[in-house]
Amino acid sequence: MKTRIAMMTAIAMMVIQCINAAEPAKKFDTEEKKIAYATKNLLSSMHSTNPGVVESAMRVTAQMKMRYPAADVSEMVNVMNTLWQKHPSGTMRYKAYIAMSICGNPEWYSNENTLATATDESFFKLASLRMRDQLLSENTN
Numbered sequence: 001m002k003t004r005i006a007m008m009t010a011i012a013m014m015v016i017q018c019i020n021a022a023e024p025a026k027k028f029d030t031e032e033k034k035i036a037y038a039t040k041n042l043l044s045s046m047h048s049t050n051p052g053v054v055e056s057a058m059r060v061t062a063q064m065k066m067r068y069p070a071a072d073v074s075e076m077v078n079v080m081n082t083l084w085q086k087h088p089s090g091t092m093r094y095k096a097y098i099a100m101s102i103c104g105n106p107e108w109y110s111n112e113n114t115l116a117t118a119t120d121e122s123f124f125k126l127a128s129l130r131m132r133d134q135l136l137s138e139n140t141n
Helices: 002-022 031-046 051-067 074-086 090-104 120-139
Strands: none
Touching (some): 051 074, 051 090, 051 120, 074 090
């Protein structure tokens, strides 16, 4: 009898977990709500003590600004500005500068599909090369 009850309980718990796992991901009815939700999470991630999380948040912020130029990313840019000026790692300062530059001039990168979908490993390298090319071509006249 106890075995049956234990088995029924285990089966019931598995069914409940399967039902919960099958529910669709959180849906947003507008792009603005999706951007606001992402902005909140990115801002939180930029305050992390894990450098990888911070770098990813900067990358996603820059990519979001490229995709949605009207998005307000000013709070994240303020955090990136602080990182750029005060972070002890030169690499992190440089990456913050690149991400801030993209957020300040997303139109420079509007046609960069490879940059918009780049991962952490290649994003900052591609962005710095694109920024170098853009700045040099702008200043040659």
